[in-house]
Amino acid sequence: MKNLFIFCRFLSILIIIIGILNMSILSYSNSDVQVSEETEKKEHFPEISAENAMIFNVEIGTILFQKNIDEKIYCGFLSRLMTCILLVESEEDLSQIITISSEVRNQTPQVSSANLKTNEKISLLDLLKCVLVANSQEAAIAIAHHISGDTEKFVALMNNRAKELNANNTTFTNPHGYWSKYTTQLTTSRDTALIISQALKLDYIFEYSDKTFVNISVNEKNRPLYTRNHLIDNSSQYNIKQAEGISVYYDERVNASIATVTVYKNMRLVSLVTSSIGLLSGYNDIKTMVEFSLKEYEYRKLIKQNAPIKEISVKLAKNRDFLTVVAEDTIEFTIPKSVSNDEMVYIYDLPDSLTAPVKKGDIIGTVTIEYDGRLYGKTNLISPINVDIDYISSYSITINNFFKNIVVQIIFLTVILLFIIYIIIILLLNRRKIRKKRKKEKGRVKF
DSSP states (O other): OHHHHHHHHHHHHHHHHHHHHHHHHHHHHHHHHHHHHHHHHHTTSOOOOOSEEEEEETTTOOEEEEESTTSOBOOTTHHHHHHHHHHHHTTOOTTOEEEOOHHHHHTOSSOOTTOOOTTOEEEHHHHHHHHHHHOOHHHHHHHHHHHHSSHHHHHHHHHHHHHHTTOTTOBOOOSSOOOOTTOOOBBOHHHHHHHHHHHHHSTTHHHHHTOSEEEEEETTEEEEEEOSOTTSOTTSTTOOTTEEEEEEEEETTTEEEEEEEEEETTEEEEEEEEESSOHHHHHHHHHHHHHHHHHHEEEEEEEOTTOEEEEEEEETBSSOSEEEEEESSOEEEEEETTOOGGGSEEEEEOOSEEESOBOTTOEEEEEEEEETTEEEEEEEEEOSSOBOBOHHHHHHHHHHHHHHOHHHHHHHHHHHHHHHHHHHHHHHHHHHHHHHHHHHHHTSOOO
16 A cells, blocks of 8 residues: 555656646747747848938838938938939029039039039039039039029028928038038938939939939030949949949948939839948948848739729619729739738728719729738729619609608698598588578479
8 A cells, every 4th residue: 555655656746747847848949939930020121230221112102121210310412412303393404504613613522523623614414414423512512503593592492392392300501412520411211212202203313323424515525424323333343233323422430321223023112221330331231122122022003093893783873783983093012022912901982872873984982902000002983984864763763752751741641631621611512502502492482
């Protein structure tokens, strides 16, 4: 008996030990899974060293990746880009020739490879090329003086335009972008994206910012200009095949600021970084972001223009009982490749039924597409055809509805009642007349 008791006690201890070991193994296994899942999540985002970074879709303004995009930064190329925006938006004749003044040269901190000198004559278009290809400070100042008469008035225009573009955290102090310890010229990555988006809507800016070489005419003589943007230069070790246009700025006293466009299968994405580590680090970050964009995202049409969307019943229609509404516009978006169309949420705002007539192009309702709480697009749903009314059915229903109206029924019953009362009164009056007549006949003397 004693041996049996000892055996049972040993067996209980063994079971407890095995249970503790199993719990430890399970806990360790779960810990591994959590680390693995977290690692997988991190793998979906680019690892970059730049302090500020952003990838955004130009056409629809969607941010695909962000890092400290509302932090105040110095973006050296942004002043020159805004200068080009104001020139193109001014609708000036870009073929007109201007003369470089001594004041322009005196206000230029660093002369570019364009090397525009006092009294040289050059067109506004060639000044634009100087700014976009060679990052020319003297050309930016010349544009400012042509538009506003002096730099101070032009800077006021720059700041006003920034506010109009909702770049409310941006302050410009000069048109050329040169940094000094006295400057208060600051922006954010988000504001920079807004200004770049406006620039890419305009003529000339993207075209010339993507040129590696152009000829300009100075005093009616050709002068070659070469790009300062190594991302688009095929001969550079920093060239990125998919990179196009925009600008690069580097000053070792402050930071590197780089922006480039990636156009691929209808996607037009801008990658933007500012880095205090250096230009090479900035180039590497941009390359990582471009590769990330192409790997993780695609441009997809979620709804095509005039595509049939929903059937709606139609009352009083001639030769039909329903109408298929169609999309007024195409909804297309840059979305993660991993997201299937079935995961998108379609929200319809439509009536349960319609009543004829319906005209072609009439707005019947809307459809909104969302995913993960983000709006991906909205369009009206319209009628693709005219739907005529069936007048016989319409009149029949109108008459039927007329007589179903409680007021009409009360009036109708009142009229009938009054008519009956009238008949009764007439009958009573006639009966009375008959009695009088009979009484009068009895009272006559008979011969």
